[in-house]
Amino acid sequence: MEKLLQVDDLRTWFRTSRGIVKAVDGVSFDVAPGKTRAIVGESGCGKSITALSILQLVPEPAGYIESGKIHFGGEDILERSWTDMRGLRGREIAMIFQEPMTSLNPTRTIGWQLSEAMTVHGKDAPAARARALELLERVGLRDPNAALRQYPHELSGGMRQRVMIAIALANRPKLLIADEPTTALDVTVQAQIMSLIKELQDELGMAMLLITHDLGIVSEVAHDVSVMYAGQVVEAAPTRDLFHDPRHPYTQGLFASLPARNRRGKDLMTLDGIVPDAANWPTGCRFAERCAHRLDACSAPPALHGSGTHRQVRCHLPSAMEVTK
Amino acid sequence: MLRFILRRLLQAIPTLLGVLTLTWFLFFGTASAESIARRNLSSKDPTPAQVQGWIKEHGYDQPPAVQLRKATVDMLMFKFGKSDATKEDIWTRIRQGAGPSIVVSSTIFIGTVFGAILVAVLAAAFRGTYIDKTTTIVCVLLMSVVYTVYVIGGQYFLSKQLRYGPIWGFDPASGLFKYILVPSAIGFAAGIATEIRLYRTFLLDEISQDYVRTARAKGVSETRILAQHVLKNALIPIITNTVAVIPGLILGGLLLENFFGIPGLGSYLFEALGSNDFSVVRAMVFLGTLLYIFGLIMTDIAYAIVDPRVRID
Numbered sequence: 001m002e003k004l005l006q007v008d009d010l011r012t013w014f015r016t017s018r019g020i021v022k023a024v025d026g027v028s029f030d031v032a033p034g035k036t037r038a039i040v041g042e043s044g045c046g047k048s049i050t051a052l053s054i055l056q057l058v059p060e061p062a063g064y065i066e067s068g069k070i071h072f073g074g075e076d077i078l079e080r081s082w083t084d085m086r087g088l089r090g091r092e093i094a095m096i097f098q099e100p101m102t103s104l105n106p107t108r109t110i111g112w113q114l115s116e117a118m119t120v121h122g123k124d125a126p127a128a129r130a131r132a133l134e135l136l137e138r139v140g141l142r143d144p145n146a147a148l149r150q151y152p153h154e155l156s157g158g159m160r161q162r163v164m165i166a167i168a169l170a171n172r173p174k175l176l177i178a179d180e181p182t183t184a185l186d187v188t189v190q191a192q193i194m195s196l197i198k199e200l201q202d203e204l205g206m207a208m209l210l211i212t213h214d215l216g217i218v219s220e221v222a223h224d225v226s227v228m229y230a231g232q233v234v235e236a237a238p239t240r241d242l243f244h245d246p247r248h249p250y251t252q253g254l255f256a257s258l259p260a261r262n263r264r265g266k267d268l269m270t271l272d273g274i275v276p277d278a279a280n281w282p283t284g285c286r287f288a289e290r291c292a293h294r295l296d297a298c299s300a301p302p303a304l305h306g307s308g309t310h311r312q313v314r315c316h317l318p319s320a321m322e323v324t325k
Numbered sequence: 326m327l328r329f330i331l332r333r334l335l336q337a338i339p340t341l342l343g344v345l346t347l348t349w350f351l352f353f354g355t356a357s358a359e360s361i362a363r364r365n366l367s368s369k370d371p372t373p374a375q376v377q378g379w380i381k382e383h384g385y386d387q388p389p390a391v392q393l394r395k396a397t398v399d400m401l402m403f404k405f406g407k408s409d410a411t412k413e414d415i416w417t418r419i420r421q422g423a424g425p426s427i428v429v430s431s432t433i434f435i436g437t438v439f440g441a442i443l444v445a446v447l448a449a450a451f452r453g454t455y456i457d458k459t460t461t462i463v464c465v466l467l468m469s470v471v472y473t474v475y476v477i478g479g480q481y482f483l484s485k486q487l488r489y490g491p492i493w494g495f496d497p498a499s500g501l502f503k504y505i506l507v508p509s510a511i512g513f514a515a516g517i518a519t520e521i522r523l524y525r526t527f528l529l530d531e532i533s534q535d536y537v538r539t540a541r542a543k544g545v546s547e548t549r550i551l552a553q554h555v556l557k558n559a560l561i562p563i564i565t566n567t568v569a570v571i572p573g574l575i576l577g578g579l580l581l582e583n584f585f586g587i588p589g590l591g592s593y594l595f596e597a598l599g600s601n602d603f604s605v606v607r608a609m610v611f612l613g614t615l616l617y618i619f620g621l622i623m624t625d626i627a628y629a630i631v632d633p634r635v636r637i638d
């Protein structure tokens with residue numbers, strides 16, 4: 001099947017006083033039309049930077065895309081200039097962020113911010129206003145007419161995230177990037193927001209790149225999962241395969257604590273040890289220091305074995321490599 | 326709104342009383358009534374009788390409580406009395422001087438604030454480029470020059486060499502513009518650099534906020550982000566800062582009016598300080614404080630206009 005989004009060997013680095021921080025260092029994955037890929041991994045492993053790279057919104061001037069290819073609908077969108085990217089942003093590819101409290105402009109009304117998402121892509125103001133109302137109703141705001149004239153501080157976190165969803169979906173994008181859309185919300189609200197996203201995804205038939213810490217959400221929503229560690233994908237597989245049979249010692253560690261059906265709302269387990277410094281990755285396997293199964297071979301960097309449609313594992317262990325045959 | 330303003334004015338009364346009491350103590354802590362009398366008497370070597378006569382005439386022989394009341398409560402009623410030095414009615418002089426002072430300082434104030442916003446927005450739009458860097462260098466240079474150098478330099482180049490306006494005098498009947506052009510330009514040049522640097526920081530702080538990232542993710546252009554998102558938010562700290570400009574404006578006016586011979590309140594206060602004319606000084610301190618409080622109230626109102634999270638009353 002033709003892929004909607006294909007990320008190949010993406011490297012997004014930061015120039016800092018400590019040297020070059022290789023936050024994303026050779027990440028590949030794809031998303032099929034209408035399907036969901038989840039990206040999981042510990043804090044700081046480069047998930048958000050990967051997502052921002054797709055829209056060319058990496059924090060400047062420190063951050064830059066060193067190399068790699070990002071194909072969207074067959075086009076290498078890294079070739080696009082920053083200005084040309086504007087045509088894609090919010091129209092073909094939309095994004096929801098982790099922090100609903102700060103992601104909206106505090107001095108503009110909800111209606112203004114929601115309409116703007118459409119008018120910048122050419123919709124005329126009255127039509128945008130009408131659709132804004134429709135969208136607010138659809139995402140479940142109690143009084144959408146009043147909400148149009150309200151300011152962000154007048155809404156709760158959950159309501160603001162609904163507004164963010166409305167903004168993201170305003171132009172019926174083909175791909176939605178959701179970066180931990182429920183992490184900052186109350187547990188009771190988390191499930192509501194996630195099921196709203198899922199519902200709207202099915203309604204619009206859009207694909208989703210879902211970044212999350214919540215394995216329960218992954219098992220319910222994602223078709224495929226990529227596990228990231230230290231700026232790289234260490235394992236990728238269809239969701240069911242990964243949950244049944246995690247191969248990489250890091251994935252095994254993450255999944256160890258809980259049986260799959262009890263994982264809703266539970267964060268990834270934290271492993272012992274610390275993630276190495278992104279300014280100075282180990283030359284060999286980046287997980288070796290924390291790995292219980294370390295071999296001599298681990299002092300050399302492992303390649304990502306396997307094909308994209310089935311399972312890929314970045315590990316020297318024979319048991320991990322076996323599945324790729 | 327009206328209730329808010331009234332409440333703020335009532336709250337200002339203790340502040341005003343405090344400032345006036347402090348001024349009274351400072352004045353008579355540093356000079357005795359006798360020394361003031363000697364300075365104000367025209368004869369070189371006044372007799373003790375003359376000195377006592379002057380003190381009695383101006384009421385400085387009354388008990389401190391009565392004097393203090395005159396220096397504070399009477400001010401609040403706008404009963405300013407007569408000048409110690411010239412016996413002129415103070416209120417009349419203030420009314421005459423207010424016009425020129427207001428014209429010059431509001432020109433400087435409005436020019437500085439709007440000019441600084443304009444330049445700061447440009448610097449922020451081109452952040453990191455040579456436009457931004459040049460602005461920074463020019464600002465630092467402007468900030469490192471003392472006010473009096475601006476005054477003297479301005480008088481020499483703008484007034485004397487280029488003849489943009491007179492070096493001395495004020496006669497609005499023959500065209501207001503030429504009299505205020507050079508002093509305003511000097512006040513503007515002396516004050517704008519600090520404001521540009523500050524506003525630029527406010528703007529850059531806003532640019533790194535999350536809501537800007539959201540706007541970018543919607544496909545909004547950088548120009549529109551700056552004009553429609555960032556500027557409105559940056560106005561909040563900018564407005565807070567404008568009150569802080571008022572003392573500088575008063576001091577600047579003092580210098581400018583003196584150097585250019587503008588018969589405004591600055592000149593009046595300068596004369597009064599020179600001749601230990603306490604009754605004029607206290608009236609001017611009262612007015613200055615009142616102006617500052619007025620500035621604070623205006624700030625709060627402007628706040629409520631830009632920031633929807635702020636509600637007055």
Ligand SMILES: Nc1ncnc2c1ncn2[C@@H]1O[C@H](COP(=O)(O)OP(=O)(O)OP(=O)(O)O)[C@@H](O)[C@H]1O
Pocket residue numbers: 014016021023024041042043044045046047048049050059062063278
């Ligand atoms: N502006 C920056 N300057 C320098 N380094 C940065 C910057 N932003 C991110 N990084 C680096 O990139 C790494 C990855 O950051 P990223 O935000 O992608 O992590 P994440 O996987 O999304 O974590 P979390 O789960 O906490 O959101 C960080 O560890 C940090 O070292």
Ligand SMILES: [Mg+2]
Pocket residue numbers: 047048049179
């Ligand atoms: Mg993140």
